[in-house]
Amino acid sequence: MQTNEEAIWGISKNIFSYVRYLTLSKEEKTKINISLVKEKYWFQELMITEPSVLKLIEGDEEIRGYLSSRKMVRKLLRDKEERQRFKGLLNDRLINRGHNQLN
Numbered sequence: 001m002q003t004n005e006e007a008i009w010g011i012s013k014n015i016f017s018y019v020r021y022l023t024l025s026k027e028e029k030t031k032i033n034i035s036l037v038k039e040k041y042w043f044q045e046l047m048i049t050e051p052s053v054l055k056l057i058e059g060d061e062e063i064r065g066y067l068s069s070r071k072m073v074r075k076l077l078r079d080k081e082e083r084q085r086f087k088g089l090l091n092d093r094l095i096n097r098g099h100n101q102l103n
Contacts, residue, residue, distance in 0.1 A: 026068050033073040034058075042083060046090075056093055063089065 021029065034057065037043050046053055057063050066072055066086075075082045 021070070029070065030064055030068040033067045033070065036073060036077065037067065040077065046087070050090075050094065052094070053090055056090065056097070060093055063093070 021032070024032070038047075038054075057067070066089075072082075076086055
């Protein structure tokens with residue numbers, strides 16, 4: 001169990017991290033958010049089956065705009081339906097570019 005001091009320190013640390021995040025440029029926020037998505041198992045599996053997906057994400061303005069939103073990335077990381085929607089968006093983009101369909 002945490003002591004009051006540890007809890008206060010944790011809250012303070014989170015607040016400062018959030019304030020720092022708010023002061024970042026849109027491009028820096030996007031990079032941070034992409035790195036959060038890249039850590040997830042489902043995305044790593046996706047990169048194995050379709051290696052060009054990362055290049056697609058880095059080059060597509062609509063997807064980058066989606067990933068620049070902290071709210072959308074948080075939802076993507078925790079919601080299965082949002083992940084399916086995101087994979088569908090990637091799949092549509094890949095099909096339009098002539099790549100294989102994602103599972």
